[in-house]
Amino acid sequence: MDEKVLSTEFEELLSSRGVTRRGFLQLCGTIAAATGLAHITVPDVAHAIEDSVIGAAEGNLFPVIWIEGASCTGCTEAFAQIDEPDPATVVLEMISCNYNETLSFAAGHSVEEAKAQTIKQCAGKYVLVYEGALLEGWDGWALRVAEETGVNAFLEAAENAFGVVALGSCAVNGGWMGSKKTPAGAIGCQALMAKHGITTPVINIPGCPANPEWLVAVLVDVVMMGVLPELNIDNKPALIFEQAIHENCQRRGHFENGEFVYKFGSEEEKMGFCLYAMGCRGPQTKANCGIVRYNRRRSWCVEAGSPCIGCCEANPMDSSHNWVDVNASFHERHRDLRIGNWVVQPRTIGLAAIGIVTAAVIIHGFGMKASKRLDGAIRFESQREWDAKHPNEAIGYYGADRTIIHEDGTKEVISAEEFEERVQADYESTLKKLGAAAASAVAGGVKAAEEATEATAEEAQAETVEPVEEAETEVVEAPEETEAEAVEAAEEAEDAVEEENEESKGGQE
Amino acid sequence: MAHFAQYREAHPLPFIIFHYINLGAFLTLLISGIFIHYPWLPMVMGMARGAHITAAIVLLINLFIRIFLALFVCTATSPGTRQMEREIKAWLPQPENRHQFIPWLKYYLFMKKEHPLTAKFNPVQKLAYMFLPFSFLFMAITGFAMWGPTMNWVICEAFTNLVGGLMNVRIIHYAMMIVNIIFLIIHLYMVITEGGIPLIKLMFLQREHGGYTYDIETHAISGKDEKEYPKLLS
Numbered sequence: 001m002d003e004k005v006l007s008t009e010f011e012e013l014l015s016s017r018g019v020t021r022r023g024f025l026q027l028c029g030t031i032a033a034a035t036g037l038a039h040i041t042v043p044d045v046a047h048a049i050e051d052s053v054i055g056a057a058e059g060n061l062f063p064v065i066w067i068e069g070a071s072c073t074g075c076t077e078a079f080a081q082i083d084e085p086d087p088a089t090v091v092l093e094m095i096s097c098n099y100n101e102t103l104s105f106a107a108g109h110s111v112e113e114a115k116a117q118t119i120k121q122c123a124g125k126y127v128l129v130y131e132g133a134l135l136e137g138w139d140g141w142a143l144r145v146a147e148e149t150g151v152n153a154f155l156e157a158a159e160n161a162f163g164v165v166a167l168g169s170c171a172v173n174g175g176w177m178g179s180k181k182t183p184a185g186a187i188g189c190q191a192l193m194a195k196h197g198i199t200t201p202v203i204n205i206p207g208c209p210a211n212p213e214w215l216v217a218v219l220v221d222v223v224m225m226g227v228l229p230e231l232n233i234d235n236k237p238a239l240i241f242e243q244a245i246h247e248n249c250q251r252r253g254h255f256e257n258g259e260f261v262y263k264f265g266s267e268e269e270k271m272g273f274c275l276y277a278m279g280c281r282g283p284q285t286k287a288n289c290g291i292v293r294y295n296r297r298r299s300w301c302v303e304a305g306s307p308c309i310g311c312c313e314a315n316p317m318d319s320s321h322n323w324v325d326v327n328a329s330f331h332e333r334h335r336d337l338r339i340g341n342w343v344v345q346p347r348t349i350g351l352a353a354i355g356i357v358t359a360a361v362i363i364h365g366f367g368m369k370a371s372k373r374l375d376g377a378i379r380f381e382s383q384r385e386w387d388a389k390h391p392n393e394a395i396g397y398y399g400a401d402r403t404i405i406h407e408d409g410t411k412e413v414i415s416a417e418e419f420e421e422r423v424q425a426d427y428e429s430t431l432k433k434l435g436a437a438a439a440s441a442v443a444g445g446v447k448a449a450e451e452a453t454e455a456t457a458e459e460a461q462a463e464t465v466e467p468v469e470e471a472e473t474e475v476v477e478a479p480e481e482t483e484a485e486a487v488e489a490a491e492e493a494e495d496a497v498e499e500e501n502e503e504s505k506g507g508q509e
Numbered sequence: 510m511a512h513f514a515q516y517r518e519a520h521p522l523p524f525i526i527f528h529y530i531n532l533g534a535f536l537t538l539l540i541s542g543i544f545i546h547y548p549w550l551p552m553v554m555g556m557a558r559g560a561h562i563t564a565a566i567v568l569l570i571n572l573f574i575r576i577f578l579a580l581f582v583c584t585a586t587s588p589g590t591r592q593m594e595r596e597i598k599a600w601l602p603q604p605e606n607r608h609q610f611i612p613w614l615k616y617y618l619f620m621k622k623e624h625p626l627t628a629k630f631n632p633v634q635k636l637a638y639m640f641l642p643f644s645f646l647f648m649a650i651t652g653f654a655m656w657g658p659t660m661n662w663v664i665c666e667a668f669t670n671l672v673g674g675l676m677n678v679r680i681i682h683y684a685m686m687i688v689n690i691i692f693l694i695i696h697l698y699m700v701i702t703e704g705g706i707p708l709i710k711l712m713f714l715q716r717e718h719g720g721y722t723y724d725i726e727t728h729a730i731s732g733k734d735e736k737e738y739p740k741l742l743s
Contacts, residue, residue, distance in 0.1 A: 233670060244675075247657050258554035277548050284655065284675035313674060326676045333547055334683065335676050346680050350687040357691045361698045367619055368702050378511035380721065380730060381623035386608035395604050396626070396728035403722070403732035419732070427511065 061096035063126035071132025074209035133170040137185030174319035208311035245282035248290040279331035281310030513589030514720035537564035651682040
């Protein structure tokens, strides 16, 4: 068996390029890890690549068309930095990249011809990698190449493809070009295809830029193993976009320990603490950035000290759910809400709502006090309003005899009319007591104020403070301190009413 | 004595215990939630998350038990009475509530002087309380949709997609907290101004208090209880 493997044509191809068998298996391991496959699948990956590359010698490479939409070419740039396998290997030996505006050597008519031939001759057998957003603005008159609009070029290529890989957040749902400020009418591949009834399978790989390792992982699945990767509800590869960044973050320990960066340039930042307080979107953005990392697995955003800004957030069918609108302002706790031209954080609305309700409750409380309801001056309606107006359909029967349970537990039965009279009498006497208390309090206050103006400041102070302590002993002996009597009388009246209220305060919840 | 009598039948022991658990879980969720929202007190982050999730599960279980109890336990579904019915009746439209929604609003807004007759819960209050279980369930699903171990459950993922992503889930969770705080403010205010000390004593200590009595047969006030109730728990 060893002999069989060692003697493959593929082995010769590798050694001619200076690649050892060990190096090749390392590549397979990397791909398996990037796809999220277990290490036991490394031999499968190796066989897939071997088969494909052996096929390459016979001119059977899987054709790929790579079209740039409204993009910054960042995803291509990121892809150009990949090292295992390097871009040349991918483009020349793993796939047959027949069209790529950035990387193709050919230009002008000949490259457009190559694209047209691929679409025609390889219908249903090529993969379309689409980078950047599709623009529906300006009636679709955007991204024109060779007299064809970007939307039409995409639709034609997508319709005949084996699969469409929407590379980068712009291709997934418009990305930052879909944000509210732009007039471009940016839309993602899947949504545009759905609009035009194209059913070619779509694989969404969001990110700004998308991690090239993810693209290679998907290409291995699609091109070499001939299967679509397992996709989640958003048509994103499930193994890559299943867990939140927060779950695999290298700063997670600091999060659990409660060690946070509150300010850039601080000691905490130097210590590499968690960036949650700086608005990190890791807890709500699903991607395996922390595992795969960027730039040849050297580092990634959070490792480099930037809070995650959620660039992988993208709902393919809704371009208003683009990662910029969803996450800006990046250092705030929540996204900004827009009400017309007013940009506001949910916190402001929340605190305002609590403030308004608290103020309303306080004002209502003053109303309760002013209406004397708070002091117990409440009278139940003798019958329901509706019953009074509709006696024939009345809900309650109000004519039954009433039972009064006295303090000692004895019962007294009286007629409804008599009961109502007593209720009214109770209510009026409560009002009277409250009125008297209020009146005497006012009278006492006025009298005290009058005398205070006559007396000197010191005397007035002494007179208003002392009577409270000396009232009981001095009131009889010192008739000149009339204000003390008035104040005391008012206090007694108030106390009496309050005591009564406290005793009588009952009722429903 | 211008209030209804506070009888223990209105809030039997299981519901008193329910109320205590609710209070504890609610306050725990509120306080720990504030620390999770933003690490104001960083060192408690781990504890706050543990407490938050535990209290949420307690509140949820408590809610289901409460719904179960409402179907089987009998309580006084009207105020100032010892006549009991299945508790669920207090949550459904009762004869006592019919045509009383507008009068209640008018009373609250000082446009009506006389205190309307009522069931244990008046129509406005009933709507507010009916909103609570839905609010708790809504809080729970938004919470679980954001929590790592449960965020990929089908129901959570479907909900996340329905509302347009985890950021929106987070904002909804936050907004619901604001709504619940507003509920708490109004609840406390109403308890203090409408029921006062006697109601608080009944709800927390099961102490009874006299007042007007009510008859659920005639749907009207049936008299008055002026008895001196013992001060201590008996």
